Amino acid sequence: MRCKRAKLAVCLLTAASMGLFAGGCGKKQEPAPVAPEGQVKEETDLDIESGPDADTVLEDTATEDDPHKGQVRSFLTGEWIDKRLAVKRPVSCMIGNTDSALPQFGIGQAQVVYEAPVEGGLTRLMGIFQDYEGLSKLGSVRSGRLYFAYYSMGFDAVYLHYGQASYAQGFLESGQIDDLNCMEHAVDAAVIYRDSTKKAPHNAYATGAGLVKGIELKQYGKEHTQDYQGTFQFAKDDEPATLSGASIQDAGAVCPGYLINKPYFEYNGQDGLYYRYQYGGRQIDGNDGNQLAVKNILIQKADIRVLDDNGYLEVATTGSGAGWYITDGKAAEVTWECPDTFSPTRYYDSNGAEITLNQGKTWVCTVDNAHPERIKFYADASQMQ
Numbered sequence: 130m131r132c133k134r135a136k137l138a139v140c141l142l143t144a145a146s147m148g149l150f151a152g153g154c155g156k157k158q159e160p161a162p163v164a165p166e167g168q169v170k171e172e173t174d175l176d177i178e179s180g181p182d183a184d185t186v187l188e189d190t191a192t193e194d195d196p197h198k199g200q201v202r203s204f205l206t207g208e209w210i211d212k213r214l215a216v217k218r219p220v221s222c223m224i225g226n227t228d229s230a231l232p233q234f235g236i237g238q239a240q241v242v243y244e245a246p247v248e249g250g251l252t253r254l255m256g257i258f259q260d261y262e263g264l265s266k267l268g269s270v271r272s273g274r275l276y277f278a279y280y281s282m283g284f285d286a287v288y289l290h291y292g293q294a295s296y297a298q299g300f301l302e303s304g305q306i307d308d309l310n311c312m313e314h315a316v317d318a319a320v321i322y323r324d325s326t327k328k329a330p331h332n333a334y335a336t337g338a339g340l341v342k343g344i345e346l347k348q349y350g351k352e353h354t355q356d357y358q359g360t361f362q363f364a365k366d367d368e369p370a371t372l373s374g375a376s377i378q379d380a381g382a383v384c385p386g387y388l389i390n391k392p393y394f395e396y397n398g399q400d401g402l403y404y405r406y407q408y409g410g411r412q413i414d415g416n417d418g419n420q421l422a423v424k425n426i427l428i429q430k431a432d433i434r435v436l437d438d439n440g441y442l443e444v445a446t447t448g449s450g451a452g453w454y455i456t457d458g459k460a461a462e463v464t465w466e467c468p469d470t471f472s473p474t475r476y477y478d479s480n481g482a483e484i485t486l487n488q489g490k491t492w493v494c495t496v497d498n499a500h501p502e503r504i505k506f507y508a509d510a511s512q513m514q
Contacts, residue, residue, distance in 0.1 A: 204353075205240035205259050205284070207363025207488040216352045220261045220309075220340055221281040223290040224254040225271040226390060228408050230331040235267035237414030237421055243280050245495035246433065248440035250388040253277070257284055264337035266416055270311060270321065271330065273297055276444035276495070282306055283473035284360055287349055289320070289340070291333050294441050305471075307349040309340075319343045360473035362485045370485045372459040380460035382510040385428055385494040386503025394426055394492070395510045396458045403455070405492070424489025426455040427476065429465055430498040444495060446470065453504065456487050460506050 200209040205219065219240070224233050226244075236242065239256030247253045255277045258264070273290035275297040281288040291311040293301055301308045311317045311333065320339040324332045344351060364370045383394040383403065392407035402422040405412040411420045429452045432445040449466045454476060463484055467474040476484045496504060507513055 202363065203240065203259060204357070204359035205257060205361075206490060207361070207486065210259070214260055217259065218349075218351060218353055219257050219259050219284060219286045220344075221255050221257045221277075221284065221286040221288050222267055222335065223271045223273050223277060224256055224267075225269045225331055226252050226254045226407075227331075228390075229328075230269050230271075231408065232413050232415035233268070234334060234415040235264050237417065237419055238264060240490055241284070242421075242423070242490075242492045243277065243495070244385070244387075244392075244492065245274075245276060245280075245444060246387065246442060246497070247274060248442070252387050252390060252392075255280065257281070257286055261340050262337040264335070264340070266324075266334050266336065267340075268334035269324075269327065269331040270333045270335055273301065273310075274442070274444075275300060276442075276446050278306055278308075279446040279470045280474075280493075282471050283467070285353055285357055287340075287344055289335060289343075291321070291330075296436060296441060296443075307347070309343045309347065315346060316343050319346050361491065362483055363488050364485050366488075370456060370487045372454070372456065372461045374461075376462060376479070378460045378506045379458065379508040380455045380506045381458055382507040382513055383426055383428075383455055383460070384503075384505040384507075384513070385496055386500065386505065387494075387496075393510070393513065394423075394455075397422075398458065401457055401487075402489070403492075422490075423492045424456060425486045425491040426453075427463075427491060427493045428453040428455070428504060429474070429493060429495050430501060431495050433497045433499070445498075446474070450498060451501075452476070454484055454486075455506075 197209045199212055201212045201215045202208070203210045203215055224236055226233070233254070236254065236256050238258060238260070240259050241257040243255040243257075244252050253271060253274070270289060270291045273288065273293040275294070278288055278297060278301060287307045287309060289309040289311070293310070300306065301310060309316050309320060311321050320335050320343040321333050322336070322339070324334055381396045385392060390407040391409070392405065392412070394403035394405055396403050402424060403426055405421040405423070413420050430450050432450075434443050435441070436443050447467045447469055449464060452463050452465050453460050454463045461478065463476045463478060465474050465476050478484050
């Protein structure tokens with residue numbers, strides 16, 4: 130059953146200057162090594178029970194000769210997809226992002242990726258997947274954090290993780306979020322297999338068939354409710370979003386300013402995508418060896434503070450703040466607002482209008498509000514130091 134959405138008021142957290150992070154990007158090197166082949170457990174064909182009729186959820190106004198007959202806009206990318214896929218709730222997955230966890234598998238199939246700091250200056254990733262049933266290997270699946278769970282709820286996603294920080298446990302077990310915690314034996318058995326070529330804790334991976342089993346095991350709703358409106362607004366086919374004006378910056382290369390993995394995105398004018406680098410090389414998907422690339426980047430400045438001696442963080446996901454929207458080689462300042470932990474984050478331009486994203490994948494970087502100087506834009510990657 131879909132969990133009951135009780136509203137929780139969450140105050141914006143006090144900013145804390147943290148010595149864990151430093152700016153700068155890693156310089157581009159040769160492509161990362163070819164991913165090791167994993168040990169995949171046998172998958173079975175599952176008969177997926179259909180939910181509410183897609184026609185009652187999303188209106189299809191196409192005519193008989195329309196090439197998009199039977200399709201609607203994806204809530205995650207704004208692109209045309211099959212109407213029955215569009216109404217399915219996505220799965221969000223916590224993915225390890227240490228150098229020993231590389232390469233990640235399946236992340237290239239995420240429509241949205243969230244990146245945020247965790248302990249010791251590292252970052253962790255959360256991919257949001259619309260068409261998860263066909264995934265052959267996803268992960269490694271790692272532990273959750275409360276702020277990632279809140280981000281997931283903004284997309285009405287089922288949240289997959291392997292354990293969690295202690296501060297998140299109460300909320301994840303409260304019934305207010307549809308949660309697949311692989312520390313639960315039955316969920317682990319349904320969803321996860323171990324890759325013998327990797328060492329723990331980077332050896333736990335999910336499959337699409339396993340995710341379907343886990344969702345059925347927990348009896349979670351598989352489709353969005355009829356009043357679901359999505360998180361982002363997207364440009365129309367013939368009206369791409371363009372950034373212009375005196376305050377716009379060139380953004381041929383973008384550094385969000387994380388210390389350990391030193392990531393950056395390099396714009397390719399030929400296909401209009403930003404290609405991702407970290408740890409001194411290309412960030413690839415181990416399933417196909419392809420480099421990760423997105424159409425949009427959102428940088429969200431948030432108040433962050435350290436909670437304890439373990440270095441666990443508290444990240445403000447509600448309230449309001451500043452940030453950047455980057456697309457097509459340009460960057461524009463934006464603001465963000467989120468009224469509560471169950472609502473999506475909205476982004477606004479300098480005139481207070483909600484921004485329109487270009488169609489395609491989006492990468493969201495949460496960065497420390499106390500250190501905006503760590504965010505760097507360059508006309509091209511050759512200017513990076």
